Amino acid sequence: MPTFADMTRCDGCGECVDICPSDIMHIDPVYRRSYNVEPNMCWECYSCVKYCPQHAIDVRGYADFAPLGHKVRVLREPEKGAVSWKIKFRDGREKNFVSPIRTTPWGSIKSPVEYDPPRPEDFAKQELAHEPDALNIRGGLPTLRPDQLKRGPL
C-alpha cells in the first residue's frame, strides 16, 4: 500500500492520524498502531511520513504501476528549516537531496492584530491588508476604469 507503518517502530502515538489530509491513517484494532486503511485514496503526500516521530512510516509506490524494490525516504527537520531526501532506485542507484523549508522560526508570523488597525476610510477602498506598501510599487494599487472593459459579441 502507498504508505505503511513499520510494526517495530510505530508506538501508536497518533500523529499520523492527526495529520493525514485524506483521513486514511487510522489505528489498527489488534496492535493499536497505525496503518493505511484506504491506499487507493493515498496521494503519497508524505505528510504522515514526515510527521512520524519514530520515522516508522514509509511509502511503497502504487502496486498497479510501481515495481518493488525502490525507496524514497525523507527526514524533515523543522528546527533546522530543512528537508532531506534519499532516493533508492530498484537497481540500487541512489540520489540524495537537501532543501530549505523555512527561513524564519516556527511560530514567528505576526498576527494581523499586531498591525495598526485599518482606518474607517480604508474599508471602502480596494487596498487589502498591508497594501499598498506590501506591493512595493509606486503609484498605488493598479485599477481600471469601467469604460476599459468592453462587452463581448453576445
Add this chain to the structure above:
Amino acid sequence: MDANPFAAVAEFWSPLAMKVYIVLMVVAVVVGTLFDVSHKGSGIYFTQRREKSRSAARRQLAGGEAFSLALATIAEAAVSGEFDKTPRRISHLLTMYGFLLNMITTILMVFVYPTVAATPTIVSMLWVLGAVMVLAGGLWFFFFLRANVAHDGDPPWHLGRADLFVGSLLASMAFALVWHFVQSGSPGTLAAYIAFGLYMFFTTLLFVTVPWSKFAHMFFKPTVAYQRRIEEATGSSDLPQPSTQNFIVRS
C-alpha cells in the same frame, strides 16, 4: 495492609503450588514469545532484516562500539526515552517500573519470605506501591492517552483486542489490591476468595496470552531499537543523513 499478602494463601494453597504457578507463568511467557517468533515467522523476518542491514553497511563497527550502543539502548529504554510525547512517556514509566516492582516483590514474598513475620515491611509496601503505580500510569493511559481514544475517536471505555495486555495487567493489579485489602480486613471470607480468584484469573490471562497480545513487544522493541542504532552507526540506515545546514536565518 503492610503485611505479606501471600502468606495468607498458604492456608488454602500450599506454598509449593504458588512457586510452581510463578514458574509456570515465566514459562508461559518464554513459550509464548518463542511461539510468536517461530510460528509467526517473526524470527526469520528479523534475521533477514539483520542480514539486509549488514550487507548495506558502509563501515564496520569499532571494538567496543556495539557494546556501547547496546548500553545506550538499555539506557534509553530505562527512561522510556523512545516515547516522543511526555504524557505517554511518564505513563509508561509508571506502568513499567510499577510492574517490575510488583513482580520482583511478588517473587521475593513467595520464594524468600513465606511468613508475615519474616517479611520486611518495605517489601510488602513496595508490592502495594508497584500495583498503585501500574494503576496510575495504566488507567491514565487507558482512558486518556491510547491513540485510538486520543486521536481516532473511540470512546474512553472502548475495549478491543489491542487492549489484551494493558487490560489484563490493569485488572490483575486492581484485583491484587482489592484482594489484599479484603484479605487484611476480613481474612478467610468468601469475598477474599473471590477477589483472589479474580486476581489469579487476570494474572494468568496476562501471561498466557503472550502470542495474542503485545507482551512480546517488550523484547522485540528494544532489540529493534538496538538494531536501528547499529544501522545508523554503520551507514546502512535508509534514512537520509541529518542536515548539516540550518536554513532558519531570520528571526
Add this chain to the structure above:
Amino acid sequence: MARSRKTIRVDADILVVGGGMAGCGATYESRYWGRDLKIVCVEKANIERSGAVAQGLYAINCYMGMQWGENQPEDHVRYARNDLMGLVREDLGYDIARHVDSTVHKFEEWGLPFMRDPKTGRYQREGKWQIMIHGESYKPIVAEAARKAATEVYNRIMVTHLLMDATNPNRVAGAVGFNVRTGDFYVFRARAVIVAAGGASHIFKPRAVGEGMGRTWYAPWSSASAYALPIQVGAKMTQMENRIVLTRFKDGYGPVGAYFLHLKTYTQNGLGEEYEKRWYDDTKALVGDYIDRHPVPTCLRNHAILKELAAGRGPIRMVTKEAFQDPHKETVGWENFLGMTIGQAVVWASQNIDPKYVNPELTTSEPYVMGSHATCSGAWASGPEDYAPAEYQWGYNRMMTVDGLFGAGDTIGGTAHKFSSGSFTEGRIAAKAAVRYVMDLGNAQPRVGEQECRDLEQVIYQPLENYRVGSNEIVAGTVSPSYLLPISGLQRLEKIMDEYVGGISTNYMTNGVLLGRGLELLAMLKEDCAHLGAKDLHQLQRAWELQHRLLASESVTRHTLFREETRWPGYYYRGDHMKLDDENWHCFTLSRYDRNTGKWDMEKAPVYHIID
C-alpha cells in the same frame, strides 16, 4: 459501544469553510479588517497539511513582479483569456493579479524560501508568471498565519450543507456538518460564509484504478464541496463544462512546468519526431485564429498530443537527456517532484527511470473540474466595485448570487491561472468584502431554522443507520442488495462520467445523446444515495464526499450539454458540434439549481474584455 452524539452549536461572524490556500487567506484577512469579529475556520482534515498544497509546491505560478516592472495585471488577464480560449472573468482576474504581489511578498516575510536569480537578485523566474520556491512547508507556513488570525480553527469537521436564513430565502445563515472523529453534529451560525473548499477530483474515472487511483493530479480529497455547497442553496454557477485535462509525466502525474520553462526541455512522439506543428491545420479548422495566439493555449497543446496518439505515433516523451547533463538542472528536475509531487520520484525510482539516460513518458490525465489552474469552473461572483461592469456587480466583491455567501479559490468561476498565490489572494479579497458585509448588517443575526437542522441531522447520519440495519441481511462482505458503499458509488459515478461525459475511455469525446443518457444514469445514482451505507465515520465522510461529487457532476454534465460547441479541444469535444462557435457561444454558461423542484435553469452571460 458508541458514545452518544452531541450537538455542538458555534456562532461566528464569518465562517470560512475549508482551510486550504484560499481558506487560510480568507481567515488571515478577515481578522485584519474585523479585529473584534468572531472568525471561525472549519476544515474536514487538518489545516496544517490540508488541501491541494499538502505536499508542497516548487513554484508560485501567479506573480506579476510589478516591483521590477516584469508584468502588469492586464498582461496576466490577457494571458488567462488567451489560454481559456477567450472566456474568463477579466474583472475578477485583474483584481487577483493586482493584489497577488503583496500576498507573495508576505509569504517571503513569513518564511517561505524563495529562489533568487543570481544575476539580478530578483525572484528566480521559472517562466513569465512563475517563480521558483522551496515550498515543502508552504502549507504549514500559511496555516500558521491562519491560526494566528482565527478565533477558532475546527479541524476534522466535514461541512455537508449550508444553512439558509429562515426569514430570508436567499440569504445564507451558516452550515452544518459532523466531527469525523467523535461523530458529533455541528451547527455553525454565521453572518457571512466564505466557501473555500476543494474542487472536483475523482468525478471522472482515473487512468489507474487499483491503488494507483490515489495518484490523481489534483488531490483526492478535493471532493467538489466548493461546488456542491453553493449549488445546493441555489447559487449560480459558471463554466462547469470547462473541465481540465493535464499533460503530465506518466502514472505519477508529476509536474512539467519547471521542465519546460526552466530546464528548457521539449516533447517528441514515440518515433523521436517533433509533432505539434503537423496538427496546425487540423486545429485551425476547429478553432480558427485561436491557434495563432502565443503561447499556444493549453487545451490545444493537448489536442495535438491526442491526434498524434490516435495516429499511432505514441508515446509522447519529454526530451530530458540533454538538460539533465547539467547537474544544477538535474537537481531542479528531481527537487521539483520532491517539493510538490513526491509520487513521481517514487515511480521513476521504481522503474529505474533516470532522465539523464532515458526520456520519460508523458500522458494526458483524466478530466478534473476546478477553478484555479488552466481552467475556471465555479460559482458566479460579483466583481470589484471600482471597475467591474454593472452586469457583474450586484453586491460585495466575490459574493455569489446568494446574500452573505462568498467564495474564494477553486470555488469561484471565471478566474483561471490564479494557482496557490492567487487563491490565497482571492481569499483575502472575499474576506475584506465579507467583513464589510457583516459590518453593514449591524446587529442583525441570521435565523437558523431548528427543524431544518434536525432534518439535516437525520439526513447526514442516515448512511450509518443504513449500514447498521442493512448488514443484518447478509452474512459478511461488501455485497448488499439494500445499501451502497461509498466506494461503489464513487466507482459508478466515475464510470458514468467517463463513458458519457467525455472521459479518457472516449478520448474526451461526448455528444448530446451521450450526455442525455449520462444524466439518466446520474439521476439513478442520486436516488441510490438515499441508500448509502457507511460502516464508520470515515466512510460517512466518504459518503458525503460522494454526494458532493455527484451534485457537481450533474452540474458539469448539464453545462456540457448546454454549451453547443467545442470551445476547448484537448479538454473535451462535442462530437455533434465540433467547431468553436464564437458567434453563438462567446459567453459564459450559467446554471441555477432549485433543490425544491429539482430543476436546473441554464442561461448565457456576456463576457467583458479589457480593451487591448
